Amino acid sequence: MQIGLVGMPSAGKTTLFNLLTGSMQPTGISGADETHIGSAVVPDPRIDFLSSLYKPKKTIYARIDFKDIPGVRMDDSRARASRLLDEVRSADALVQVLRVFNSAEVEATAGEPTPYRDLTDYGAELILADIDILEKRIARLEESPKAGKESVEQAELLKRLLTALENEESLKGVELTSRDKELLAGQSFLSEKPLFLVVNIDEDQLRRGDYPDREKITAYTLEKGIPVIEICALVEMEISRLQPEERFEFIEDLGLHDSGLGLLARMTYESLNLISFFTVGDDEVRAWTVHKGTNARKAAGKIHSDIERGFIRAEVFHYDPLHQLGSAAKVREAGHFRLEGKDYQVADGDIINFRFNV
Ligand SMILES: Nc1nc2c(ncn2[C@@H]2O[C@H](COP(=O)(O)OP(=O)(O)OP(=O)(O)O)[C@@H](O)[C@H]2O)c(=O)[nH]1
Numbered sequence: 001m002q003i004g005l006v007g008m009p010s011a012g013k014t015t016l017f018n019l020l021t022g023s024m025q026p027t028g029i030s031g032a033d034e035t036h037i038g039s040a041v042v043p044d045p046r047i048d049f050l051s052s053l054y055k056p057k058k059t060i061y062a063r064i065d066f067k068d069i070p071g072v073r074m075d076d077s078r079a080r081a082s083r084l085l086d087e088v089r090s091a092d093a094l095v096q097v098l099r100v101f102n103s104a105e106v107e108a109t110a111g112e113p114t115p116y117r118d119l120t121d122y123g124a125e126l127i128l129a130d131i132d133i134l135e136k137r138i139a140r141l142e143e144s145p146k147a148g149k150e151s152v153e154q155a156e157l158l159k160r161l162l163t164a165l166e167n168e169e170s171l172k173g174v175e176l177t178s179r180d181k182e183l184l185a186g187q188s189f190l191s192e193k194p195l196f197l198v199v200n201i202d203e204d205q206l207r208r209g210d211y212p213d214r215e216k217i218t219a220y221t222l223e224k225g226i227p228v229i230e231i232c233a234l235v236e237m238e239i240s241r242l243q244p245e246e247r248f249e250f251i252e253d254l255g256l257h258d259s260g261l262g263l264l265a266r267m268t269y270e271s272l273n274l275i276s277f278f279t280v281g282d283d284e285v286r287a288w289t290v291h292k293g294t295n296a297r298k299a300a301g302k303i304h305s306d307i308e309r310g311f312i313r314a315e316v317f318h319y320d321p322l323h324q325l326g327s328a329a330k331v332r333e334a335g336h337f338r339l340e341g342k343d344y345q346v347a348d349g350d351i352i353n354f355r356f357n358v
């Protein structure tokens with residue numbers, strides 16, 4: 001699972017990428033031209049607590065993989081534009097970064113921020129790219145000399161998708177039968193990907209709690225069901241490079257209650273229906289990420305395919321009573337230990353020990 005950071009040039013994607021992943025990629029107009037890949041540690045106070053309780057040799061937080069994709073500039077060649085679009089296409093979900101902050105340096109080349117226009121233009125671009133692909137595929141299907149029943153069926157379906165897009169409806173809203181899904185297998189569309197918005201604001205805008213186009217952006221994202229967070233990418237990145245004792249002062253001063261990374265992680269977990277379960281012990285305390293509804297056996301497979309194959313039982317207790325009572329022994333005494341079978345649906349915050357046999 002990889003999340004693409006996308007949007008217009010100079011929106012602050014690479015700045016945000018550096019903040020999230022602790023990288024030092026060059027930013028700015030003459031910044032790097034290439035896509036960057038990195039992963040971010042998902043902050044989780046539950047892991048902090050478990051680690052302080054078990055004092056393991058290793059503490060491993062969940063991670064989210066990000067890909068920083070440069071924005072397409074007006075003067076870009078078609079080849080570059082299409083290469084960048086392919087990068088977007090290969091991401092599983094998209095975080096669109098929106099330039100709202102004021103910066104004389106950036107405005108000298110990129111002009112005044114036009115956040116609402118950037119937001120809607122980018123959405124339209126994704127739709128246009130999908131239309132382009134659909135038209136090509138439909139033409140190919142119809143021109144194929146030995147067009148069988150399946151090709152006809154497929155072309156019909158693609159035309160239905162095309163109509164939706166031309167009416168500016170998202171593909172997320174198109175109802176698909178299981179046959180449709182079969183016909184579409186392996187085809188991915190940009191406007192169908194989960195999309196989140198990061199509004200990249202500056203310090204003043206953060207203090208004021210307001211910025212240009214705020215109301216329009218809120219209305220648009222509400223209507224389209226796009227989750228939004230506001231981040232001061234540059235400020236946070238600078239703070240993250242300070243010594244810990246200095247950091248606190250700045251965070252207090254700005255009233256940054258939650259880090260950009262924390263907000264982004266929470267938004268992606270919620271919207272993508274992801275949950276965490278934990279494994280604990282003297283060796284290792286670790287968070288694992290699975291989709292809501294994953295059963296115990298599948299969850300075991302996250303750790304190792306042998307554990308999935310040889311699955312016998314899952315010993316489960318929840319983080320909450322452990323946090324309240326302070327030790328696994330007390331949790332056991334209080335009767336919160338459970339033995340679950342392979343079909344048990346793992347819950348967010350479960351602490352699991354898998355019994356298996358290979
Ligand atoms: N003042 C201010 N400047 C910012 C902020 N975020 C980014 N910048 C500046 O904006 C410029 C562009 O930032 P980048 O992170 O390189 O932008 P990008 O989205 O990666 O741009 P491309 O890769 O060209 O698409 C850099 O000079 C950053 O320092 C911010 O929150 N405030």
Ligand SMILES: [Mg+2]
Nearest residue numbers: 013014031070
């Ligand atoms: Mg960049």
